[in-house]
Amino acid sequence: MTREHFESIYRSHFEALYRAAYLRLRQADDALDVVQDAMLHLWQKAECPDNAGAYLRRAVLNGVVDKLRAQNQDERMRIVLGEMQNEEYESEDESERTELKLRIEKILDNDISKEASSAFKAVYMRGLSYNEAADNLAVSRATINKHIVNVLRKLRECLTK
Numbered sequence: 001m002t003r004e005h006f007e008s009i010y011r012s013h014f015e016a017l018y019r020a021a022y023l024r025l026r027q028a029d030d031a032l033d034v035v036q037d038a039m040l041h042l043w044q045k046a047e048c049p050d051n052a053g054a055y056l057r058r059a060v061l062n063g064v065v066d067k068l069r070a071q072n073q074d075e076r077m078r079i080v081l082g083e084m085q086n087e088e089y090e091s092e093d094e095s096e097r098t099e100l101k102l103r104i105e106k107i108l109d110n111d112i113s114k115e116a117s118s119a120f121k122a123v124y125m126r127g128l129s130y131n132e133a134a135d136n137l138a139v140s141r142a143t144i145n146k147h148i149v150n151v152l153r154k155l156r157e158c159l160t161k
Helices: 003-025 028-044 052-070 074-085 094-110 114-125 130-137 141-159
Strands: none
Touching: 003 028, 003 052, 028 052, 094 114, 094 141, 114 130, 114 141, 130 141
């Protein structure tokens, strides 16, 4: 891979990868470390993978899991692992992402309780921690966890049909 090709990939993907890592880790330095490690591994590869974006997303999620495991953050780690298992729903195609987003919003609005939907949106769309979401919604952290687990289960169910 040429330096120019790598720099192009870096510019194209860095921001989204950093946001993804930061939302899961909640620490700017840790998120930056994870993304830089993923980029370094890509640079060190003999050949660039066919889909560098997918390779980097997976590398960043693996790095996030490693960081969370090292910090003993089992709950957040389980969530990220769940996201990785459902990665087949991710797509490079903008129209597919838009369609998926609309399907998720429809499920959240029609098939899930208002409370569970609010908890899910607080954590996954607004990027709040479980504790912050619990405070904002005036419920316990355990309730937020229960809602998130149920919403993820329902989304998996509906999206695999």
